[in-house]
Amino acid sequence: xxxxxxxxxxxxxxxxxxxxxxxxxxxxxxxxxxxxxxxxxxxxxxxxxxxxxxxxxxxxxxxxxxxxxxxxxxxxxxxxxxxxxxxxxxxxxxxxxxxxxxxxxxxxxxxxxxxxxxxxxxxxxxxxxxxx
Numbered sequence: 001x002x003x004x005x006x007x008x009x010x011x012x013x014x015x016x017x018x019x020x021x022x023x024x025x026x027x028x029x030x031x032x033x034x035x036x037x038x039x040x041x042x043x044x045x046x047x048x049x050x051x052x053x054x055x056x057x058x059x060x061x062x063x064x065x066x067x068x069x070x071x072x073x074x075x076x077x078x079x080x081x082x083x084x085x086x087x088x089x090x091x092x093x094x095x096x097x098x099x100x101x102x103x104x105x106x107x108x109x110x111x112x113x114x115x116x117x118x119x120x121x122x123x124x125x126x127x128x129x130x131x132x
Contacts, residue, residue, distance in 0.1 A: 003107035006114045008046040015115050018045060021096050022103070022113040043067060043106055045099065047092065048077065053084040060085030066105050067099065067109075 007018045044064045051059070051068065059066050069082045069092040070116070078089040088102040103110065 001111055003041055003043055004112050004114055005043045005045060005103060005107075005110055008044055010049050011047075011050075014047070018096070018099075019098075019113055019115045020109070043087070043103060045069065045103075047071070048081075053080045053086075056081055056086050057084035060087075067102050067106075069099065 005022050007015055007022065009015050009018070042064050044066045046056075046057055046066065047069045048071070051066075060095060063129050065087040066085065067088045067090065068086050069090060071078065071092050073089070073091045081089045087106055090098040091100055093099075
C-alpha cells in the first residue's frame with residue numbers, strides 16, 4: 001500500500017512548488033523492503049510558521065507522519081518538534097533534496113500528493129484526520 005503526501009500550507013506559491021516537486025515522486029517505489037510497511041498512510045509536510053509543536057503533536061497522535069520545514073533551522077526548535085512527534089525537521093531549500101530523502105525514508109511508495117489550503121487549522125486531510 002502506498003502513502004499520500006499532504007502539503008499543508010496557506011502560502012499558495014510554496015504549496016504549488018512543493019506539490020509540483022512531490023508529484024514527480026508518484027507512484028515511485030522508494031527502495032524499502034515491501035515487507036516493511038509504513039507506520040502511517042499519510043505524510044504531512046508543513047512549515048514551522050504554520051504548525052507549532054503542539055499542533056504537530058495533535059497531527060502525529062492521529063496517525064500522520066509529520067515533516068516540518070524550517071526556513072531558518074534552529075536546534076532548539078528541532079528538538080521541540082521531534083519531541084512532539086515529528087518524523088523529521090528539515091531545512092526548507094529550493095532543491096528539496098533533504099525533504100525528498102525524508103519522504104523516501106518514511107514511505108515505501110508514494111501514490112498521491114494532496115494540497116491542503118490551511119495547515120493545522122481545522123482541515124480534515126484524510127486518513128490521519130489531521131484537522132479533526
